[in-house]
Amino acid sequence: MTTNTSDGLKAIVADPAGAVIGLDFDGTLSPIVPDPAAARIHPGGAEVLARLGRLVGAVVIVTGRPAATAVEYGSLAGVPGLVVLGHYGLERWEAGALAAPPVHPGLDLARTGLVPLVAGLDGVRIEDKERSVAVHTRQAADPWATLDALRDPVAALAAGAGLVVEPGKFVLELRPPGMDKGVALNAFLGERAARSVLFAGDDLGDLPAFAAVRASGLPGVTVFSGSLEIEVEADIVVDGPPGVLEFLTSVADAVESEARNGAGA
Template structure:
């Protein structure tokens, strides 16, 4: 791991040419029993507004729908990239066609819940009696549907998501925004498997001369490989907010 203070100091030295890209659930918000129950950590919205006025780019990159993110973070100067950067794309129709089959699978697992995101479908199993056993069963069943439907199966914290294979991924969003805004530095913070894609993009950008900082937001459910890949590890969303506040000092 790098020395966080020195690296963050580099970001502070040229804020206009720095991008701050952040996941939401588990990063700016504690993981909730259900997605609709999640709220930004105390002071997070105000802090994001302050950062967006000081830094060149501040954006959320999340698996949530963009409309949900905007309601949770009503700051117009913060950019929003929902559904992993997935806009209306080719392949979304395949998700609609397999929806009845997914509903049937969910019905066989008491406590499992289906979240219809439009271009993708998520199955949450946090409220099942045995999440580990349910995950194994769901993964097997949903993988078959994904293969037959030409879809990809994305794992997460107590969730499995079916999405078009054309889903850009967080790494594509990170790379695109860094190059589009021509920034010299980028910090990305996340807490889950999907954030590894963003970390890989930062590693590639680092070889191209961009200063990058990979921040893992750690909790009991954070994947070990995300923590091992990070430059900086903070504890829970409160730890990330402390780090972000230091960027304003």
């Protein structure tokens, strides 16, 4: 753990009301599964987040999924004060209400164009998220080679539709430009007048959020829920969703301990 990491954790523990805890969903709170529709939060995860929600300034999930889907798959509706920024920040779920912009017009062209691109590619599936569309190669016989073969044609299709490509672990996602997890997290930190920040993620799409933590000027911590498929520079590396939840539990324990010690002083 670096000195800066220690400073970030100390700031969260000493001043939890000023802390924002940011989290990705898939691969961070939920294990990666072959079928994205089968993803669910790791057992006990909702309880850990509810505990944190009562202790810190804000818990925010920043995910590529639709916000309401993350709430459903995570059983998160009961987490106190939770905000979910879906589609990399285009959508916002808070207190049961969903706010979202109109669907990008280029997505219809992307949906139509993807069908012939993946035709005949066994194990490749298209996931329609309404405000984005993703191509998954995880179930192909050679997922890396299939992903590489699709990169250029998918990029060309996205450019023609006015979209951008978000690469990830065995996935290429076509989505509207102008928003990423770093932009979304930075805006949320400003909104909440955050005094410290932690962000945990597991994929390439989380790198802008890690960069936002470092650029914020706040005491901060980045947590990578380790993966053999990519290398990410982060302050702390843990072993998947179980490691993330164990770490968050330790943060909650430290906050409660500090509060007890302060009350007894």
